[in-house]
Amino acid sequence: MSAPADAIPQTEQPQYLRLAIVALVTLGLLYAAFHLYLIAQPLFAVALLTVGVLFGLIYSRQKYYNARFIFPGVAAVMLFVALPIGYTIWIGFTNYSSFNLLTFERAKSVLMSRGSVDKSTEQAFAVADLGDGRFQIWLPDSSLLSGPVTLSGDIEEAEVEPATEPPALLAAKDAIKLRSGLQALTLHTPDGIALQNSGLRTFASLMPDYREIEGGRLERIADGVVLTPDHTQGFYFADHGEKIAPGWHVNIGWDNFDRIFNNAGIREPMIGIFIWTVVFATASVALTFTVGLALGVVLQWEHLRGKAIYRILLILPYAVPSFISILVFRGLFNQNFGEINLILEALFGVRPEWFTDANLARTMILIVNTWLGYPYMMLLAMGFLQGVPQDHKKAAALEGASASRVFFKITLPQILPPFMPLLIASFAFNFNNMVLVLLLTRGLPDIVGTTVPAGQTDILASFTYRIAFGFSSTEFGLAGAITLLIFVLVSVISYVNFVAMRRGTQKRNAR
Amino acid sequence: MIVERPRDLRIKKVFAHGFLIVFLAFIMFPFLMVISISFREGNFTIGDILPRNPTLEHWYLAFGLDYVRPDGTVIEPPYPVMLWMWNSIKLGLMAGFGVLVISTVSAYAFSRIKFRGRAALLDGLFIIQMFPTTLALIALYAIFDSLGEVSPFLGIDSHLSVVMVYWSGVVLHIWTLKGYFDGIDTALDKAAAIDGATPWQTFRLVFLPLAVPMMAVIFVLVFIGAINDYPVASVLLRSEDNLTLAVGSRLYLNEFKYLWGDFAAAAILSGVPITIVFLIAQKYLVSGLGDGAVKG
Numbered sequence: 001m002s003a004p005a006d007a008i009p010q011t012e013q014p015q016y017l018r019l020a021i022v023a024l025v026t027l028g029l030l031y032a033a034f035h036l037y038l039i040a041q042p043l044f045a046v047a048l049l050t051v052g053v054l055f056g057l058i059y060s061r062q063k064y065y066n067a068r069f070i071f072p073g074v075a076a077v078m079l080f081v082a083l084p085i086g087y088t089i090w091i092g093f094t095n096y097s098s099f100n101l102l103t104f105e106r107a108k109s110v111l112m113s114r115g116s117v118d119k120s121t122e123q124a125f126a127v128a129d130l131g132d133g134r135f136q137i138w139l140p141d142s143s144l145l146s147g148p149v150t151l152s153g154d155i156e157e158a159e160v161e162p163a164t165e166p167p168a169l170l171a172a173k174d175a176i177k178l179r180s181g182l183q184a185l186t187l188h189t190p191d192g193i194a195l196q197n198s199g200l201r202t203f204a205s206l207m208p209d210y211r212e213i214e215g216g217r218l219e220r221i222a223d224g225v226v227l228t229p230d231h232t233q234g235f236y237f238a239d240h241g242e243k244i245a246p247g248w249h250v251n252i253g254w255d256n257f258d259r260i261f262n263n264a265g266i267r268e269p270m271i272g273i274f275i276w277t278v279v280f281a282t283a284s285v286a287l288t289f290t291v292g293l294a295l296g297v298v299l300q301w302e303h304l305r306g307k308a309i310y311r312i313l314l315i316l317p318y319a320v321p322s323f324i325s326i327l328v329f330r331g332l333f334n335q336n337f338g339e340i341n342l343i344l345e346a347l348f349g350v351r352p353e354w355f356t357d358a359n360l361a362r363t364m365i366l367i368v369n370t371w372l373g374y375p376y377m378m379l380l381a382m383g384f385l386q387g388v389p390q391d392h393k394k395a396a397a398l399e400g401a402s403a404s405r406v407f408f409k410i411t412l413p414q415i416l417p418p419f420m421p422l423l424i425a426s427f428a429f430n431f432n433n434m435v436l437v438l439l440l441t442r443g444l445p446d447i448v449g450t451t452v453p454a455g456q457t458d459i460l461a462s463f464t465y466r467i468a469f470g471f472s473s474t475e476f477g478l479a480g481a482i483t484l485l486i487f488v489l490v491s492v493i494s495y496v497n498f499v500a501m502r503r504g505t506q507k508r509n510a511r
Numbered sequence: 512m513i514v515e516r517p518r519d520l521r522i523k524k525v526f527a528h529g530f531l532i533v534f535l536a537f538i539m540f541p542f543l544m545v546i547s548i549s550f551r552e553g554n555f556t557i558g559d560i561l562p563r564n565p566t567l568e569h570w571y572l573a574f575g576l577d578y579v580r581p582d583g584t585v586i587e588p589p590y591p592v593m594l595w596m597w598n599s600i601k602l603g604l605m606a607g608f609g610v611l612v613i614s615t616v617s618a619y620a621f622s623r624i625k626f627r628g629r630a631a632l633l634d635g636l637f638i639i640q641m642f643p644t645t646l647a648l649i650a651l652y653a654i655f656d657s658l659g660e661v662s663p664f665l666g667i668d669s670h671l672s673v674v675m676v677y678w679s680g681v682v683l684h685i686w687t688l689k690g691y692f693d694g695i696d697t698a699l700d701k702a703a704a705i706d707g708a709t710p711w712q713t714f715r716l717v718f719l720p721l722a723v724p725m726m727a728v729i730f731v732l733v734f735i736g737a738i739n740d741y742p743v744a745s746v747l748l749r750s751e752d753n754l755t756l757a758v759g760s761r762l763y764l765n766e767f768k769y770l771w772g773d774f775a776a777a778a779i780l781s782g783v784p785i786t787i788v789f790l791i792a793q794k795y796l797v798s799g800l801g802d803g804a805v806k807g
Contacts (some may be wrong), residue, residue: 014685033660041657065710067529069620072613073681074636078751080679082639084647084654091649130725295534296529303520310531312790317538321739323757324782328541330764331771371538432643435741439761463648468649476649483646494641 011031019060026056040103043090047083051075085487090482093251100247100477107248109180111227111236115206121193122204127151127175127182128166135178137187138166139203142438144189147459160187164434172190176200231246249477256481265451270463270482272447280365281430285423287370292377297407299378300385317377326439329368356445358456365457380422384415417503424497431493432486437462452478460486514718533692549775569776587713588769594752599738599781600780602670602755606677606737607730614681614729616723618688619714623700647740650695651676652746668749676747685715692718731792738785767776801807 036185037045056063058071094100102110123141130136130148137146137160144162174250175182179200187195188201198204210218210227218227218236227236227244234250235243252364260266299307316326332340333354341351354364396406437443443455443462452467452475460482467471468479550565553617571578572588579585581748620626621633652667659666666672695718703713741757748754763774 003709022779027748032658032665036657036660037658039657044654066620066624066626067708069624069714070617070632072616073685074632076613076675076679077639077683078634078653080676081642081644081647082646082652085642087650088647091653095652122650124584172663177569232525281736295531299533301527303524304527306528310535314538315790315793316542316786320542320733320759320782321785323739323741323760324778325541327760327764327774328545328778331774332541332770334545334771339548371541409546432645434645434713437741438745439741464646469652476653479649483649486646490642490646494638 012015013374022056022059031057035230040105043087044083045325046064047079051079056135060228088480089484089487091476092256092260092482092484093253094235094477094480095247095252095255095480096249096476096480097440099245101248101251104229104231104248104250105232107246108218108229108237109209110246111244112208112212116199116209116222117204118207119204120217121195122198122202124167124201125203127178129168131168134323135170136166137185138201139164139187139195142189145479147189149181149185151178151185153180153183153184155186156181157186157188159191161189172201225375241502252477256478260485263451266478266484267448269447269450269452269454272456273454273458273460273463276362277431280362280369280459281427281433283366284369284430284433285427287366288373288377288426289419289423291370291374292379293381295374295378296385297411298382299382306489312321314378315375317371322372322435323439325372326368326436328362328372333364355441360456361441361445366434368440369430369433372436373430377426378420381415384418385411385416388414420503421497421501424493425501428490428497431459431490432461434459434465436460438465442466460489519733530703533605545778546776548772549779552774554770554772555781572773573776573780589768589773589779590759590762592756593757595754595756596755596781598670598753599755599757600742602674602677603734604739605670605674607734608731610681610684612731613678613728614684614688615719615726616714617681617685618692621689622683622692623713623718624710630778633685636682637686640680643678643681646740648746651743655747667747669747669752670753672746673744674737676678676743677733677740680736684733685778688722688725691722695721702748709727731788735785735789 005320020388026477029048033045033048033052035041035133046378054071054075058067059138064407081460088267098463126138126140128136128138133150134148135151137158138361139145143162143164145166146160146162147156149158168177179197182197185311189195193205195203196206207221209222210220212227213219216229219225220227220238225238226241227238231250232252234248235245247307260270295354298304299310299314332338335351335353335355339353341354352360354360392410392414393406396410397403401409437457437459441455441457443453443458443466445456447454447456453470453472454463458466464479464482466484467475467482549569550567552564552566554569568578568580568586573592575588575591575593577585577587592725620727621629631744655667655669655672658672659669663669663677664671699717700713702715708716739757740755741761743757745758748758750757760774760777762768763770763777
């Protein structure tokens with residue numbers, strides 16, 4: 001095959017158009033970075049700034065031509081894999097949770113924007129309809145009338161001046177319909193007081209609850225209590241030690257790890273979950289491998305007819321989207337109206353509690369995972385079995401070896417080395433197979449007496465997911481710390497896999 | 512093996528077929544049950560393997576149509592299945608095309624363009640990718656929560672955010688394509704260079720057309736991966752109209768609102784097209800898997 005030489009266009013691309021697009025994208029990225037900096041996310045701001053600057057440089061200057069090819073891939077991996085991994089580890093050293101959700105600046109501005117109604121200025125109001133889509137606000141108690149306002153819901157300000165009662169005042173229930181417009185309205189009295197809508201029928205001035213005093217502290221205006229920010233705990237504390245929500249997230253060092261290793265309510269379930277994770281991953285690999293290999297051997301048998309149809313049917317569990325199969329099993333295993341219990345009761349008179357008994361739930365997970373995973377192993381086994389030389393098997397058979405002896409002495413030793421890296425990869429996959437756990441059991445049944453939600457069927461990955469995004473718990477910091485531990489384990493597995501792959505390659509090359 | 516008596520052979524054959532048929536009966540059981548359940552009346556009724564009073568109620572609801580029962584009551588679809596399916600397909604297509612663009616361009620560079628630190632960069636990417644994205648969900652949530660302040664299109668509950676996460680899973684595909692490009696004779700790019708082609712033109716006009724079969728495999732893999740994803744989508748998508756099938760389907764089997772029959776019909780409806788795509792592609796997918804394994 002040769003390159004069609006005359007098909008390569010020699011025209012130069014319009015430079016200015018390319019530069020304009022590059023400038024536009026760069027400006028967009030820089031704007032986003034600046035915006036992130038403004039909302040106190042310096043880490044993400046720096047990340048986007050780097051991407052923006054690199055993008056601008058690489059795509060505008062001929063010198064970096066080669067980098068243009070790899071930039072998109074590297075940027076995507078850095079932004080959405082490397083950065084999240086690093087950030088997760090960092091979160092592990094903070095108290096980021098539903099209680100300490102904001103940044104310090106945000107928490108402070110939330111407190112500063114809190115206000116309460118000044119009762120002394122509270123007064124009734126009425127709305128006068130000018131008929132042309134504009135209104136006036138009438139404050140009868142102080143005989144003040146505002147200038148015309150639209151009450152459209154946009155933020156409006158108006159002066160009020162002494163006047164006589166206007167005609168055509170709206171009835172109270174019609175005035176209530178204009179509530180969204182009224183709430184966006186601020187009235188300025190001649191004395192310089194700002195009045196806002198403070199209830200269905202009243203306007204009043206809103207007094208801020210806190211004011212800033214020296215040393216970054218806040219004073220509660222109503223009773224003079226001083227709030228001191230505590231940057232080791234991420235909360236403002238009042239004089240008498242009361243914690244004032246909302247909190248912000250701060251670095252708390254190794255505290256999360258301390259909790260994991262020393263708090264019995266977390267450590268005990270976590271050890272259990274770790275053991276189950278290893279058992280689950282090992283058993284899943286062993287079961288899928290055994291079943292897959294057995295089927296592969298049968299399907300490779302030369303005297304078997306109808307191979308094609310068997311093969312297609314056996315692959316089906318692999319072809320159906322796994323989230324559908326898992327949910328189907330969730331329904332079939334249902335204790336009360338699931339079809340599996342229906343059949344078991346009809347045949348044996350038993351109704352196993354698949355979702356409330358820990359051992360049965362674990363058995364169920366393994367059954368489902370074997371069902372899902374064996375076709376992959378079968379396909380691989382069929383591929384590797386074809387690579388085993390027929391001569392070896394024939395020679396052994398001639399020597400009088402039985403079929404099973406041939407399999408265990410000749411076939412298995414030959415396919416196991418190339419299989420090894422794939423088995424380890426499968427182990428690593430199942431080690432973090434949270435989709436199965438989350439969709440099938442959600443980790444239930446729960447372990448009793450734990451401080452964080454932990455289930456008998458939880459694996460480490462689903463355990464952290466539930467700690468971070470569960471109904472009752474959003475402890476991002478703790479989840480981040482556990483994730484770091486999982487990262488360490490994943491690194492070990494990956495390293496072992498790497499070594500196994502190297503060995504497999506060497507063996508093959510040596511042959 | 513070579514010398515087998517006909518009687519032994521016949522017994523063996525019976526055993527082999529018997530084993531396969533019994534095994535298949537167990538494997539096919541869930542599929543047959545789901546088909547039967549989708550035609551059953553109601554969501555709780557326990558029925559026979561063949562439904563006694565078959566009804567199309569669940570199928571009407573799965574297609575998003577109202578169903579009128581014989582007694583006149585109108586049942587409305589509980590969830591927008593067709594919309595979820597469209598969301599899933601949309602995300603899958605966007606993920607597939609994005610990954611293809613990124614991975615072909617990068618793989619070409621890693622295979623053909625010489626620059627400093629090329630091997631180290633590829634190794635680095637590989638090591639980073641060993642950490643599954645699903646473990647960094649907390650950080651992804653925080654990142655998109657912040658980006659949402661810049662533009663809602665990049666925030667939580669936006670499809671673009673989810674797709675960008677899928678795009679980042681390119682390293683394995685870069686690796687596969689690089690292996691494929693490495694196998695292409697270098698005489699080809701030299702010829703192109705002599706004719707005055709820039710590296711970009713060589714890539715677009717010479718390498719890309721050659722890689723089409725491999726690209727098809729990668730596209731299907733990414734597409735199926737995106738449709739099957741639960742963790743990322745469940746964290747980043749919030750409102751019911753934005754959900755994907757994988758996240759939405761779970762709502763059917765809620766303890767408080769258990770819609771077994773409706774789920775069965777929706778599951779078949781959404782599962783069949785994806786299964787067919789997979790079965791058509793699986794021949795190529797498997798050879799791709801094998802290649803990846805052998806290359807190491």
